[in-house]
Structures are given as structure tokens and as C-alpha cells.
Amino acid sequence: MASKLIKSSAKILGGSAIAGIGFSFGRDIYKKAKNPDLRVPIIITIILLSSVVGTYSGGVWLARNYPSAWGSIFKRIGAALVIIPSFMLLLFIGSLFTNTTTTAQSTETQTPHESSDPRILSQQDETHHSQANNPAQTSISFPIGAYYLPSGLLLIGIAAGTSQRKKRTTTWEIEEANEAFMKNNGLIEHEDETIEDEATGQHYRIDHLGNRRITLFPIGKRGKRAYINIDDNGRYSDYTGVTSITS
Helix, strand or coil, rough: CCCCHHHHHHHCCCCHHHHHEEEEEEEHHHHCCCHHHHHHHHHHHHHHHHHHHHHHHHHHHCCCCCCHHHHHHHHHHHHHHHHHHHHHHHHHHHHHHHHHHHHHHHHHHHCCCCCCHHHHHHHHHHHHHHHCCCHHHHCCCCCHHHHHHHHHHHHHHHHHHHHHHHHHHHHHHHHHHHHHHHHHHHEEEEECCHHHHHHHHHHHHHEECCCCEEEECCCCCCCCCEEEECCCCEEEEEEEEEEEECC
């Protein structure tokens, strides 16, 4: 399993900005939710956004590749559990708008008088009476227009997840290569997140994590640093050992 250092260097600050935006957004929502007049609209908005995000994200998780067979199975089961309620809720909301539009259009085009043919009236009465007394015969159906939004979001999510497959595979390969580099150079990461050089017994604290090199502070030595250089592909290329500080 890749160490925390290896996983962190593979991501290099990748998500800190998004996390900050998320916390800020959540804080603003919490403040506005204290206003009783805004609670219901906020709740509806949150439910709607959750359904949109759930349908899209579920598609991404469904299409992504995973490092293990069991992980692939469980992640896809989880994706399905997220997709189904999110998709159905968006489908229901879409049907409300579609039915409203259809009803308005049919009202405008309806003839001003009903048929006076007693046979037609009798058939209509029998149909309504049969549906009222036999609810099992009435099935839930959604108009075609209601499927546009959830289906589109799901397909976009699946496309996004599929496009991530190659990049995710490359990341795992880099993590494996960096893990082998650490092992070959006798570098061990401990639970307290310090790095030990087995050959010298020197312990390091991670001083800086960059996209071209990792700076290690040798504990107990001032004015000294150690560096793990990183190539253009994200792989660790060489370890300098304890050396004087370089710019």
C-alpha cells in the first residue's frame, strides 16, 4: 500500500481550493437557513442539487476503474444506490413540469363542446369506472421529456468517469514506482509521518512537498536538508541524503 507521502505527492495540493469553496458555501447556507422564510426554499434547493450531483457523480463512479476487483464491485454498488433515488427524484420533478406544460397545451387546443354521441360517453364512463375500481391496472408512467435531465446528467457522468480511466491508471503506476524507489533507497515512512533513512539512521520531517522535489528536514541538524527529486512524469528520480540547503 502506498504511503501517505507517496499519495500526497501524487496529488500535490489537488483539492484544497475546492474544499475551501465547499466549506464557504456550507457556512453561507447555514446562516441563511436561520431565516424561517428561507428554510423551505433552501431545503428544496439542497434536495434538487443533491439529486443533480448524485446522478452525475453516480455515473462517474460507475464508469471509473478501480485498483481492485472488490473495490470495483463495492464502488459500483454504491454508485447504483446513489443513482437510483437521485435519478427517480429528478424524473419526478421533470414529470411535474412536463405534465404542467402538456396540460396547458391540451386545454388550449380542447374543443369547446364534448361529443354528444351516447356510445362514446358510455365508453368513457366505463373506462373511468374501471380505473377507479381497479387501481392495480393503473401504472405509473413518465412523459419522455422528464427523462432528458436525469439521463443527460447520468450520461455526462459516465463519459467523465470513462475519460478518467487512463489518468487513474497512470497515477497508480506512479505510486507503485515511487513506493519501489522508497524501498530501494531504504526510506521508511513511520506512523508519526517522519521518514527514516535505514542506512544512516537519520530521521526526517517533511519540510516541503512540491511538484519537482520533496524537501526533508533532518531532525537534529540545522542548516541541512535532504531532497527527493521528482521527474516530469511525477516519479521520484533520486535521493540526495543530508546536504547543505539549496535554493
